Amino acid sequence: MKSPNQRARILDVARAAGVSTASVSRALSNPSQVSDETREAVLQAVEQTGYRANRAARNLRTQKTGAILALIPNLSNPFFSQVISGIEQVASQAGYSILVADTENQSTPKIHVADVFTDGIADGVIILDGFMEPESIESVRATGSENLVVYACEWAESVGLPSIRSDNAEGARLAARHLAECGHKRVGHICGPKDNILTPTRRDEFVKEARALGMEVRDEWILPGDFRLASGAAAAETILAMDQRPTGIFSASDMMALGFMKGLLAAGIKIPEEIALIGFDDVAIAAYMHPSLTTIRQNRVEIGRIAAKALLERIQNPNKDWEHFQHIVPVELVGRESTGPLPQK
Amino acid sequence: MKSPNQRARILDVARAAGVSTASVSRALSNPSQVSDETREAVLQAVEQTGYRANRAARNLRTQKTGAILALIPNLSNPFFSQVISGIEQVASQAGYSILVADTENQSTPKIHVADVFTDGIADGVIILDGFMEPESIESVRATGSENLVVYACEWAESVGLPSIRSDNAEGARLAARHLAECGHKRVGHICGPKDNILTPTRRDEFVKEARALGMEVRDEWILPGDFRLASGAAAAETILAMDQRPTGIFSASDMMALGFMKGLLAAGIKIPEEIALIGFDDVAIAAYMHPSLTTIRQNRVEIGRIAAKALLERIQNPNKDWEHFQHIVPVELVGRESTGPLPQK
DNA sequence: CTGAAAGCGCTTACAG
DNA sequence: CTGAAAGCGCTTACAG
Structure with missing residues (x-):
């Protein structure tokens, strides 16, 4: 038993279960890959140690972040809160976290969308801001990450990015x-x-x-x-x-x-x-x-949901040739x- | 020169500058630690390679995430958007990202506040939800992370966490x-x-x-x-x-x-x-x-700002003995x- | 002021 | 089905 604020690592679990760290990892992420016996020993050891996988380590190894970023013109504008809610509903269910950034906040360093990917900040971006600088958007295409960015509510001429918006x-x-x-x-x-x-x-x-x-x-x-x-x-x-x-x-x-x-x-x-x-x-x-x-x-909730769904699909299959995607949500x-x-x- | 979508690592910069990766790291994070010559060579190599530090790697090494999490009862409720805006203003200026999670979203797995830290999801948490389960809050104290959590707008009896709220x-x-x-x-x-x-x-x-x-x-x-x-x-x-x-x-x-x-x-x-x-x-x-x-x-913006400031101070100095902090913001x-x-x- | 090396905590080919 | 080992990309004592 470790002291309460000394978090258990995968090695601690492996020792407690009498297996290798590889087996612990497999038992947790792909249970069918290990024997019943191993799986149970691991599960019990996890319980005993209070083990939870460290995100940074996993992210570094898998080259993913498990997060998507929503770029919002003005966070204090209630219009966007419902869209974010829709994004959150599908993203959190899929195990993704949501990062938000205010593109009009002067004290925020200007965000270059392509940097989000090179920095490893998020796996995908939803842009709710129709005024993003064109160069910022172009750089997305230049770095081949155009499948990881979608517009919601807004869109931009000449930038062939997917857009989910009202009719x-x-x-x-x-x-x-x-x-x-x-x-x-x-x-x-x-x-x-x-x-x-x-x-x-x-x-x-x-x-x-x-x-x-x-x-x-x-x-x-x-x-x-x-x-x-x-x-x-x-x-x-x-x-x-x-x-x-x-x-x-x-x-x-x-x-x-x-x-x-x-x-x-x-x-x-x-x-x-x-x-x-x-x-x-x-x-x-x-x-x-x-x-x-x-x-x-x-x-607006639906727009957020559809945008998040479209983005997640692309993240999970980035090499597929996604057609130029424009989803128009009916109004009433x-x-x-x-x-x-x-x-x- | 690397192909556009092959991101540069610190080793690429080191080679281009003719120095070690340690010097690159120092030149970037603590410029006064290296000679003018080294610093300039590094800066030029960074420019040339388009290098940007990978977050996951840095996070893993430094055991920080550079993010704070806002726990919100209902993201589609506009009441909170201004508070989040205030949080964003100070957090982003300090180089922190903001994660948001909807505590009332049924499809979101229930969030145990202490898990945020063991998972390495965020360095601190701002709770805007007065209905968080007491056990969830208690576990914060049990794991010694009570200096990394503050309430905003709301508070909870019997849990001695800091609270920033209106009068x-x-x-x-x-x-x-x-x-x-x-x-x-x-x-x-x-x-x-x-x-x-x-x-x-x-x-x-x-x-x-x-x-x-x-x-x-x-x-x-x-x-x-x-x-x-x-x-x-x-x-x-x-x-x-x-x-x-x-x-x-x-x-x-x-x-x-x-x-x-x-x-x-x-x-x-x-x-x-x-x-x-x-x-x-x-x-x-x-x-x-x-x-x-x-x-x-x-x-509400001010409440968000003060909450973020208080949280950041604690993150940067977690071992200081923070007095029981209740900040009451005037109303009018x-x-x-x-x-x-x-x-x- | 600088570099070689260790190590953060995971996952995943690879070999058996 | 399983384990030993490599490696993701950084930062930072340590030694010089």
């Missing part, structure tokens, strides 16, 4: 159709952040569909935003100052929709009677607003009070 | 005083989860202070909750069904306050005129509700529309 285009069309069905003739949009790849997708698809359905979309009704509450409130100011206002607004995020709602309600505008509002995401609070927020639901319109009841036909 | 008692008193100043005579409380250690603190301190200030607090006005939106909405139902209602409510979380607000507004109750409302946390949306939510602000009342203007004196 943003369909979400935008659903929003346009819903506003049309509610009888609106003039509609506007609050955009995502400039330079974000999601922004043109949601905007252009919404505008196109809205116009196809016969609704007017003036350029001045396309308002800038950055996904955050404050930019939604600012958009409300802009709209309130207009002589001719749209009667329906599609916001590229729920948070902006809520900021916008605050701005309108504070000015005494009635929702949905005077202006109807659709968000994007379906954050938890959306259902509990007054009026509750109609929105396009993104299944959730009708609530902010767009009001559909007109009776 | 919950003061927050509750601030809420009571604010309601008294606003002229309320009858007040109630929506509680946190049963069995959570925060729950009696916030409740009892609020009730005590409220009564001391001459306000009535009936037992039936103390409503159950679990920090979530739905339980706040349920509390609204309960209140609405009462003949005699309190005129002021202190909710143990913002989320419950928002669910409660929805219930009242939907029933046509005016806030703050008929019922005033105070939350706890100051989540981002609180300022953007209509009416905006008066609340007790918790500095943020007055908004849901409690209305203070009456003019």
Whole structure:
């Protein structure tokens, strides 16, 4: 019996079981490779010594880390917490740990994705940040580790990495159709952040569909935003100052929709009677607003799960020729009070 | 020059620089230990070979991992994302990685805190979960690693581990005083989860202070909750069904306050005129509700930062006799529309 | 200031 | 089915 804080090594187990360290290793990682007798002796010795394999030693020997890294633009942004939760669900079940890093944290040394592999920090990377520097991504390809990196929620043009994301285009069309069905003739949009790849997708698809359905979309009704509450409130100011206002607004995020709602309600505008509002995401609070927020639901947990599954498959079979993989997760319109009841036909 | 995806080892650098691996190691980790000449040769060879030290090898040799683990009850709960952000800020600056694990995820194997150290998974642990099994915590002490574990936000009775958390008692008193100043005579409380250690603190301190200030607090006005939106909405139902209602409510979380607000507004109750409302946390949306939510602000990022700092200090000096450390982070009342203007004196 | 050598704790061909 | 031995890639006493 060893003293409590002197951890048992594999050699201690081998001695206690009267076998070699090789047999201990096999009994633990590949039980069918050893005789019943050996296996039982080892198991008992493990119990007795409290043995647990040392990760660093195993990692060094096997050239794996058993971890995957999630690169997140802003850890304090709750949007990502559900995606991480999905990643965690499948990764932890597969025995992988999850590392998180904040790519916008100034004090963090800039992360070069390829370095993650040369440093032996993680076996794979999930990128949730659409703004990663292109060179950083290119280096992944240069080092032949492109099968060990996937995008989730975001993607990047020209970098042929796998991407798991919502059906943003369909979400935008659903929003346009819903506003049309509610009888609106003039509609506007609050955009995502400039330079974000999601922004043109949601905007252009919404505008196109809205116009196809016969609704007017003036350029001045396309308002800038950055996904955050404050930019939604600012958009409300802009709209309130207009002589001719749209009667329906599609916001590229729920948070902006809520900021916008605050701005309108504070000015005494009635929702949905005077202006109807659709968000994007379906954050938890959306259902509990007054009026509750109609929105396009993104299944963020599912995106995290699928991304982790895709990554794990590639890690376990890195040499397979993975086709250019783009997984689009369906979205869903959730009708609530902010767009009001559909007109009776 | 090696082929691109054949990573350079320390021996490759040593050869390129014409020195021993020991000198390479020293030049990199402790530059003042080697001559200028050696240092420059090494640096140049590192540049040339693209060398980066392998983590697993270093970890095995130094018996450290360079990582800290955050144990989180529910990763999809946005409450924790800001705390993690604070942890990340200080940890990454100190060169540590952050591992996250969801303690409520059923598919995750139950985590025994002491195993984190014997497995060599992390050098320290920050527990954000008030419900960790006591045995799991006890084992930490049994293995002498109690200097490598801290609580953040939560704490546990009888386990003498360091804890960094908000001044919950003061927050509750601030809420009571604010309601008294606003002229309320009858007040109630929506509680946190049963069995959570925060729950009696916030409740009892609020009730005590409220009564001391001459306000009535009936037992039936103390409503159950679990920090979530739905339980706040349920509390609204309960209140609405009462003949005699309190005129002021202190909710143990913002989320419950928002669910409660929805219930009242939907029933046509005016806030703050008929019922005033105070939350706890100051989540981002609180300022953007209509009416905006008066609340007790918790500095969650700061809690994360302090917890990480305290943990890192202990990791770097584990044998020092750390006093029983309880760091209480101040809270602040943020007055908004849901409690209305203070009456003019 | 420097290098040769040991060793961290595993896993896995290899030989039997 | 089993064991002896090599080796993953570092760091650090030790000796000079």
